[in-house]
Structures are given as structure tokens and as C-alpha cells.
Amino acid sequence: MIVFENVTKQYSLKRGRTTILDDATFAFPRGKSMAILGINGAGKSTMIRMIAGTEPPDRGRIRRNGLRVSWPLGFSGGFHGSLSGRQNIRFASRIYDSDPRQVEAFVEDFSELGKHLDAPVRTYSSGMRARLAFGLSMAIDFDVYLVDEITAVGDARFKSKCQNAFADRHDVSDVLMVSHSADTVKKYCDSGCILHDGEMQFFETLEEAVDVYNALLKSLQ
């Protein structure tokens, strides 16, 4: 499981600082796919970057205990524009110690990019990039998939394909998904927590989390 130990994290904005976590200790248990709900500005993206390890906490420790944690899915920043999709895939499978041929075959099938896979990524539309990024992350075996708000990526058919891909791995991989909308997480998660005012509050079921979150939203309006 992924453990946060006495983690403090603040975010500097032009006016003052926002506290995302204040000396917080908690754990994301294995075997559960969890939604991390939070209003805009609560620090959800920072949270996911901290779990991924791309952003260090101000104080405290985050332990991944040897789990293979994905990069935050949902945006596709890691590609090199002048390299082809295939070359980018090979790079990612190399650094994550996966068999490049297997990964390539999976992405080829999943992304449906066809001959575009050999064209430079800079020629891709944003939808094509997203398909490549999503296919790639699904092709590499991660223990935990971090998802930063699955938004309007692709058409309905592609979305259901993504859902199925996650469902296929449900037994071996967990999903941690941040979102400000309770509706989107229902398809992927079975439990939830709320990030608010520097604290993480955990709930047994997703329904409970969503109820409390909706009440919170209402109280803020």
C-alpha cells in the first residue's frame, strides 16, 4: 500500500498559501480502487503528483513499498514530438522494464492508430495523443494506476474501451482517481476519500464518500 507519513504540503499562489495536506498520515490500501474527491483548488492534481513521485512533499514521507505506480494518466505530456509513436512506446517500455514488443503489440491494437504509429507524435491530434497515452499506460503492468480526471478523451466507444481495460485489471491493479465530479468516478472506483482543508477523510464505500462530498459542495454554495 501507499503510505503518507506526517505529510505537509502547501501550494503558493499569488495571494497567500493554500494548505493541501497538514501533517497528514494515511494509507491507500491495496485491493481497493479509490476516488479522491475534492473541490477545485483543494490540490487534487498536486496530490496525484505526490503519489506518483513527481512532486516532493514539504515535510513528511511518502512510501510506495515497492509498488509500481503509473504516471498520472489523463494528459499525455511525456511524448517527444519529433519521435514517432512507436519510438515513444519503446522508450517508455524500456524505462519501465517491460517487453517492448509486447507493449507495442498491445498499443497497436488498443490505440487504433494504424500507420500513424510510425509518424512523429507532433503530427497527432489531441485525441490521437490521448489514445496513445492511454494505450501505453495500459500496456505496462502497473500495480496502481493514477488517473487525473478522465475527461472528454475520445468518443463514447473509446471511453468504454478504457473502462473495460481497467475492469480487466481489477484483480491485479488498483486505480486512484482524482475528480471534482462524483459521477465520473462511479464507473472506476469502489471506495472514496475527500481531500478538503488539508485533511484526507476516508470512507468505506464510494456512496458514502459521494454523499458527504455532495453535502460539502452544497454547504459551500
Add this chain to the structure above:
Amino acid sequence: MTDTRIEARQPGPFREAIATQVRVLSALILREARTRFGRSRLGYLWAIGEPVVYVMTFTAAFTLLRTLPALGNSIAEFLLTGILPYQVFSNIVQRASTAIPANRALLTFPIVKNMDTIMARIALEIATSLLAFLILFGLLGFFGITRMPDDLLGFLAGIGALMLLGTGIGVVAAVGTVVNSTFATVFPWIMRFTFFISGPFFILDQLSNELADKIAWNPVVHGIEWVRTAYFPVYASSHLDRGYILFIGLAALALGLALERMARKHLALE
């Protein structure tokens, strides 16, 4: 909560970390080579062409000025033994100094750290410039402009020292240019200036003692003196301090690594 599936995959955290490091670095070097030389072979050609252009320009200028070489048979030979080693040093620094902004997108992959991108660039640059150096030296040797260095081991050691110095200063520059905009503006000018006080055009022993003592503070000049004493058996530099360049190289590397550690949070937020 125990999870045997995960335990089984780990051959020990230390070995795992080393294996990951090696994998990431080699993948980065491959990627770097592909993006730099992939689209055209011009990149390779330029690695050899650039020093040739330099040497030709300065040889022409010095010949017009009727200057005699401080060492060796020709101006070209003297300049080559200074400009080529200098280029090895400065190319490493230059490539390293832009490593972080050039690879920002890579930080999407949490497994890739800023220091990896810097080190991958340095490694590729060392390999490229060493190869260009050898090809060029061999080629010019064929035409009789250069010859086998008198003390080959010393010659290579001098170049190695410049590589170490380039690595150390390169890491400092890579972090410095990202965290401090004044540094980013001033640094390239300092590098340009050091070209003239690093000895491609002179040897320390031909200067007045007073001036030589001042210029000897510049660690780069020791690398070039090192190379030249090994190449020209007649030259025994009285100012060369091999320990000095090695010490500055290691100190700069330590400083660069420390800076990166301190600036890590800042770099992540960029």
C-alpha cells in the same frame, strides 16, 4: 497487509534501484541520440565540422598575423591541441546546461529524474565528442598535420580531466540556469570569455609569470596544458597542476549535485 506478489518481484531495493537507474539512463541516451541525430546525419557531421571550422579560421588569422606557434611545427597543429580539448569541455557544459528545460516533458514519467536527463546528455556528449575527436585527429594525422601524441596515456588523461571538469560545471550550469535567471544570462558569456583565457592560443610558460599565475586560476587551462605536455615532449609546463583541475572538477560535481537536491522542489514546480 502483505502482498506476496509484490515481494516476489523485488530482488532487494538496492539492486532494484541500480537496475532501474541503468535502464533509465540507457533509454534516455538512446532517445537523446535519436532526437539529436535521428532526422539527419548532419548532427554527426557538425560534431566534426565545428572544430574544423574553428581551427581553420584561427589558423588563417594567425598565419596572416605571421605568428609562430608556441609549440610544434605548425599553427594548425598547435591550435588543434588546444581547441579540440577545449571543445570537448565546452560541448559537455553546453549540452548539459539546457538538459532540464529540453526534457521537461519527460518528468511526466515519475521514474525519470532531472539528474538522469542531465547525466544522459553528458554521457552522449562525451561519447560523441570523443568519437569526433579521434576521427578528426586520425584524419589530420593521415594528412601529416598531427601525429601520435608522445605520451598517449597522458594525452587521454588530460582529455579525461577536461571531461570531468565539463561534467561538474555542466551539472552546476544545468541547475543554475533553471533556478536563477541572472545566472542563465551571465553564464554563456562567462563560457565565451573562458575560451580566450583557457589556452587554445597560448601556453602558460610563454606568458609573464604574473599573468600566468592569474590565468592558472582557470581550471580549464590546466586541462589544455596537460594535453599539450603529453603531446609535445619538449614542453614541460611549469604551471600545470593536475590535482587542481581534478579537484575543481570533483568539487563542481559535488556542488551541482547538492544544488539539484536543494532546488528539487523548485524544479518540480516549474
